[in-house]
Amino acid sequence: MKPPVPQEYDQWLEQLQTVDFVLTELQLYLDTHPSDPQALQQFRAWTERRRLIAGQFEAQFGPLEATGGARSLHHWDWVESPWPWQV
């Protein structure tokens, strides 16, 4: 069993889930409206917000994707943080 996550974990996770939700909605819209400049601009802006929030989340709670798992040369970060159904 992994140690319990800190209290701020939920708040940060929900921020991330919120920006990702906006991006998912824009993505589905753009799939069938690929030339809508306003949607494209929104997608760009929210991608940048996502980059910042995901960076802060990963710095505190570990990698969101396995490619970020080797920040330390001593242990494999990817398997350290809890899995989604464990929090």
Place this chain on the structure above:
Amino acid sequence: MWIYQKKLQYPVRVSQCNPRLAKYLIEQYGGADGELAAALRYLNQRYTIPDRIIGLLTDIGTEEFGHLEMIATMVYKLTKDATLEQLRDAGLGEHAADHGPALFYHNAAGVPFTATYIQAKGDPITDLYEDIAAEEKARATYQWLIDMSDDPDLNDALRFLREREVIHSQRFREAVEILKQEQQQKHFF
């Protein structure tokens, strides 16, 4: 290919251990109109749908796997602290005899998942109508589940999933209109 993200699409919380509710929820895991069927249906239809719709099927199919993970999380959280006796009393005795504490792809009545739940006709409008119907059936299932559940935390996540079915249905309806318009245009060679 696919890349895994270590988070759920939307938070899943449950108020208390409730294996009876888990037994019902498994309908959306391995049932006819569940999330597994949805993901497999759309991702398989991608190869023969017109180019303009491939992106939509790819991205909705991918989102369905995220929903599958949310349902699994609900079932896991509702049953992880249950004793074998509680599982048996909730009607999960037959399940436990085969799978112990593991999840499995079957419906609420225990019927194992089958590929006959999904269709692929290679006719774009036919396939998209199938997809619209699938989303509406899933939406209706989520409504039954919400009506039967007395867990307010769980219902929050179930409502999110129900709304996603509505969005996907609307996206597929729009895709049908796009294809119809394209078919009506004159083609010059």
